[in-house]
Amino acid sequence: MSHRIWGVCATMEPKLPERLLMGPGPSPVSPAVRLAMAEPVVGHLDPRFIQLMDAVADGLRLVFGTANRLTLPLSGTGSAGMETMVANWVEPGDRMLVVRHGFFGERIRDAAARRGAEVAVLDAPWGTAVPADQFFDTLERVGPVKLVAVVLAETSTGVLQPLDGWADAVHAQGGLLLVDAVTAIGGMPVDVDPRGIDVCFAGSQKCLSVPPGLAPFTVGERALAALRDRRTPVGTWYFDLTMLGRYWGQERFYHHTAPVSMVYALAAALEEVRQEGLPARFARHRRAARALWAGLEAMDLELLVDEPHRLPSLTTVRVPDGVDDATVRGLLLERFNIEIGGGLGALRGKIWRIGTMGYGARIENVVRVLSALEVVLGRRGGAEAAWRAWESER
Numbered sequence: 387m388s389h390r391i392w393g394v395c396a397t398m399e400p401k402l403p404e405r406l407l408m409g410p411g412p413s414p415v416s417p418a419v420r421l422a423m424a425e426p427v428v429g430h431l432d433p434r435f436i437q438l439m440d441a442v443a444d445g446l447r448l449v450f451g452t453a454n455r456l457t458l459p460l461s462g463t464g465s466a467g468m469e470t471m472v473a474n475w476v477e478p479g480d481r482m483l484v485v486r487h488g489f490f491g492e493r494i495r496d497a498a499a500r501r502g503a504e505v506a507v508l509d510a511p512w513g514t515a516v517p518a519d520q521f522f523d524t525l526e527r528v529g530p531v532k533l534v535a536v537v538l539a540e541t542s543t544g545v546l547q548p549l550d551g552w553a554d555a556v557h558a559q560g561g562l563l564l565v566d567a568v569t570a571i572g573g574m575p576v577d578v579d580p581r582g583i584d585v586c587f588a589g590s591q592k593c594l595s596v597p598p599g600l601a602p603f604t605v606g607e608r609a610l611a612a613l614r615d616r617r618t619p620v621g622t623w624y625f626d627l628t629m630l631g632r633y634w635g636q637e638r639f640y641h642h643t644a645p646v647s648m649v650y651a652l653a654a655a656l657e658e659v660r661q662e663g664l665p666a667r668f669a670r671h672r673r674a675a676r677a678l679w680a681g682l683e684a685m686d687l688e689l690l691v692d693e694p695h696r697l698p699s700l701t702t703v704r705v706p707d708g709v710d711d712a713t714v715r716g717l718l719l720e721r722f723n724i725e726i727g728g729g730l731g732a733l734r735g736k737i738w739r740i741g742t743m744g745y746g747a748r749i750e751n752v753v754r755v756l757s758a759l760e761v762v763l764g765r766r767g768g769a770e771a772a773w774r775a776w777e778s779e780r
């Protein structure tokens with residue numbers, strides 16, 4: 387008997403299904419990006435590939451909102467960005483403040499503690515953002531700290547954390563502001579330079595609509611100086627940014643082999659971003675999200691987050707009383723080929739997470755999710771309300 391486990395191969399069965407990915411990631415990949423991944427593989431020091439690396443770095447500067455020279459995609463998923471941030475800037479005994487308004491904030495705390503940071507935590511109830519005053523008060527109370535880390539777009543709760551004035555406050559007491567922008571990049575402004583963010587990481591698989599596997603990363607001058615001033619060597623070889631900077635920078639010093647086809651995919655996705663234009667792209671995300679909210683509310687479902695703090699890329703909605711979370715998600719997947727996400731941590735079984743990310747942030751997808759939910763939950767009016775909300779923004 388042959389073992390035909392490779393469903394991804396065109397000549398083998400069964401073929402993988404075409405799911406509509408409306409969860410917290412990965413998001414739908416556009417046809418142009420899929421085709422880019424099928425291009426011939428060239429050597430990673432080929433002159434044509436080096437041109438592509440430069441174009442990718444430029445595209446990343448655009449979506450990050452920065453002129454930082456050290457801007458590159460790390461070879462790994464979004465979590466590799468988190469690991470790199472912590473490994474390069476945390477030294478044992480460093481004092482750090484982690485703002486924890488969800489599951490990913492807790493992961494930053496965990497990663498930093500493993501590297502020996504002395505971590506203070508500022509918590510906010512899940513589903514809310516940290517008020518500015520509370521942040522400034524906490525910083526004054528626990529400071530001075532070398533590092534402050536925060537998740538801009540908390541994918542576990544659907545909350546957008548405002549950062550007005552944060553970088554100035556952190557810099558004033560001699561520290562650096564580190565930001566997780568995984569679910570923000572490509573779907574809303576990250577504004578690394580305008581906000582004064584020192585270190586920022588992201589992921590390829592959310593609003594950039596590239597398969598999982600790359601982690602965009604950018605570093606400002608202040609953070610570079612802190613890296614040069616380290617007392618101890620960086621405790622990871624693969625994610626040592628100084629070495630990676632020599633590979634992606636002018637020297638092209640061999641560090642590791644870039645995942646060539648993934649870089650093609652990111653290049654194609656960034657070209658699509660450039661053609662659409664950032665303002666139009668951000669507006670499309672907001673419009674799709676508002677249509678989704680209107681539809682969910684028309685079905686008498688309760689959104690977890692107050693409107694001013696909602697993400698345009700990820701919506702959290704409470705599972706109604708008497709409804710089994712996993713059963714509904716299973717039906718959506720098996721009968722309708724639609725993926726949405728469940729809750730993480732304390733919100734497990736209590737919410738659904740519906741993504742409107744990148745290539746997926748379109749009305750036809752919102753209507754498909756809502757129609758399927760209407761059928762499965764036995765409720766009415768969602769798809770129609772979404773369509774009306776979408777049309778009202780013309």
Ligand SMILES: *Cc1c(COP(=O)(O)O)cnc(C)c1O
Binds near residue numbers: 589598599
């Ligand atoms: C998805 C996500 C990550 C982790 O990215 P992976 O690609 O799953 O490794 C980190 N932070 C946030 C906010 C995310 O949404």
